[in-house]
Amino acid sequence: MDRSTSNLKEKVVNRAINSLRKDKRIEQISFAAIARELGVGIEEISSFYTSTEDIILEVQKKNWESLHRYWDRHIKKANTPGDFKNAFELFFERFVDTLSKDADLHLELCCYLPKCIKYREKNRQKVKQKFKNLIKRGWPGKDEKVLERQTELVTVLFYGFVDHVVHIPKTERTKILRDFRNMLNLHLQDRKFF
Amino acid sequence: MKVDVQKKVKIIRKAMDSIRKSDKTLHTIAFPRLAEEMDIPFNEITEFFLSIEDIFLNEQKRVNRKIENFLETGLKNAKTANDAKELLETTFLTFIELLPDYSDLVFSASFYLPKCIEERNRVKQYYRQVFRKIIKKGWPGKIDAVLDRQTDLVLLSAYGFYEYCATVGKRERKVILKDFNNMINLHLQDRLFF
Numbered sequence: 001m002d003r004s005t006s007n008l009k010e011k012v013v014n015r016a017i018n019s020l021r022k023d024k025r026i027e028q029i030s031f032a033a034i035a036r037e038l039g040v041g042i043e044e045i046s047s048f049y050t051s052t053e054d055i056i057l058e059v060q061k062k063n064w065e066s067l068h069r070y071w072d073r074h075i076k077k078a079n080t081p082g083d084f085k086n087a088f089e090l091f092f093e094r095f096v097d098t099l100s101k102d103a104d105l106h107l108e109l110c111c112y113l114p115k116c117i118k119y120r121e122k123n124r125q126k127v128k129q130k131f132k133n134l135i136k137r138g139w140p141g142k143d144e145k146v147l148e149r150q151t152e153l154v155t156v157l158f159y160g161f162v163d164h165v166v167h168i169p170k171t172e173r174t175k176i177l178r179d180f181r182n183m184l185n186l187h188l189q190d191r192k193f194f
Numbered sequence: 195m196k197v198d199v200q201k202k203v204k205i206i207r208k209a210m211d212s213i214r215k216s217d218k219t220l221h222t223i224a225f226p227r228l229a230e231e232m233d234i235p236f237n238e239i240t241e242f243f244l245s246i247e248d249i250f251l252n253e254q255k256r257v258n259r260k261i262e263n264f265l266e267t268g269l270k271n272a273k274t275a276n277d278a279k280e281l282l283e284t285t286f287l288t289f290i291e292l293l294p295d296y297s298d299l300v301f302s303a304s305f306y307l308p309k310c311i312e313e314r315n316r317v318k319q320y321y322r323q324v325f326r327k328i329i330k331k332g333w334p335g336k337i338d339a340v341l342d343r344q345t346d347l348v349l350l351s352a353y354g355f356y357e358y359c360a361t362v363g364k365r366e367r368k369v370i371l372k373d374f375n376n377m378i379n380l381h382l383q384d385r386l387f388f
Contacts, residue, residue, distance in 0.1 A: 025221075026219070026221065026306075027221065027222075053219070107305070108305040108306060108311075109305075109306070111301070111302055111305040111306075112219070112220070112302050112303070112305045112306035113219060114217060114218070114219060117302065121361075149370075149373050150373075152358075152370060152373075153370070153373055153374065153377055155358075156351075156354045156355055156357075156358045156370065156374070157350070157351050157354050157377075158354065159354045159357050159358070160350040160351050160352065160353040160354020160355065160356075160357065161350050161354065163350065163353050163354070163357070164346070164349070164350035164353065165350075175343075176343075176346060176347075176350075179343050179344075179346070179347055180347065180350075183347055183381050186380060186381065186384055187377050187380060187381070190380055
């Protein structure tokens with residue numbers, strides 16, 4: 001994809017999001033209006049997207065793919081339990097750092113639009129699998145059952161964290177991130193778990 | 195159960211089944227069409243609901259109202275720290291028991307349909323206040339700043355728990371409940387927090 005196409009796609013996404021921020025109604029978004037505002041033909045926009053749902057899905061995928069790439073780099077480099085713990089923590093940090101100013105709107109749409117819900121569920125399994133791997137290697141010695149249950153809890157909490165963090169101002173996100181990580185750490189260190 | 199309540203419940207169940215089968219975005223489902231698919235006269239639905247949004251709002255409020263009543267009564271009767279601790283645990287149990295089979299659809303609607311978003315925000319504020327009171331009573335001796343931060347963590351955990359429980363069966367909900375309560379307890383007992 002050349003730069004001008006990429007720029008245009010980004011502009012289309014921004015216009016759609018601005019419109020959603022104003023009206024909060026997906027059906028209010030008109031490709032014709034976006035095309036007019038951007039001074040391009042409607043067929044140019046339709047060549048990338050067939051619906052508003054497609055636009056949101058692509059943003060969702062793009063954000064998560066980028067996050068996974070970052071995460072995988074750190075997982076790949078990890079050797080010791082300390083490194084794996086670090087990769088576990090870096091994921092949350094990166095997640096918060098890369099949240100856009102419209103993250104609240106994105107989350108709301110991703111929990112609502114059918115294609116986005118499907119992707120969200122698929123991605124949740126992927127995230128869970130990585131959590132499991134990191135917990136296993138960062139906090140070694142847990143039996144498979146404990147590992148499964150703790151992984152499930154960490155995943156449950158992470159998704160609650162996502163919902164919370166996108167709805168609070170940027171400055172407060174870092175504060176709760178610290179507390180959240182402490183809570184997870186405490187949970188994963190719990191030797192009495194079962 | 196009164197006859198009209200039975201009728202209302204039947205309409206809700208049928209509506210949810212049709213909506214699930216249609217695999218469409220909720221706001222695109224036409225109300226008269228829904229009546230047709232449900233094979234009941236249109237005016238029989240409008241006797242209780244005026245729109246799809248009304249059906250979802252009704253379901254959302256039904257569960258919220260029951261939990262709120264449970265919490266208010268529980269708080270009134272909680273005399274000791276142990277009573278308050280027990281109240282928090284039984285609230286999550288009551289919650290999962292109240293969630294209907296179609297709670298994933300209700301969860302999804304609460305992120306987009308305006309009245310449902312409003313209700314979601316209202317009840318989140320309510321839970322925050324009540325959880326704070328329960329934590330203060332059940333785990334006494336915390337300073338206000340710690341109380342606020344721990345309340346936020348419990349609140350976000352509860353929303354992650356809700357998302358998970360809305361998408362799994364009753365059996366899985368019960369399985370995770372014990373672990374979830376243990377983890378919340380561990381977090382609230384944490385004397386090293388800060």
